[in-house]
Amino acid sequence: MDGADQPVIRSAAMVKNKPYVEIATELGVSARMVEIDLSNALKHCARKLGRV
Numbered sequence: 362m363d364g365a366d367q368p369v370i371r372s373a374a375m376v377k378n379k380p381y382v383e384i385a386t387e388l389g390v391s392a393r394m395v396e397i398d399l400s401n402a403l404k405h406c407a408r409k410l411g412r413v
Contacts, residue, residue, distance in 0.1 A: 381399075385392040 381395040
């Protein structure tokens with residue numbers, strides 16, 4: 362998976378409120394990849410808000 366897929370994963374998780382496994386299945390990636398990407402997204406947001 363390349364960086365272009367990351368916004369898709371974030372959108373699927375946040376907008377549709379789906380479990381990681383379901384998102385992973387739809388995108389053909391592992392649930393761990395979804396978990397890692399969402400963790401990175403949250404860290405990015407925290408940095409932008411000055412909380413890390």
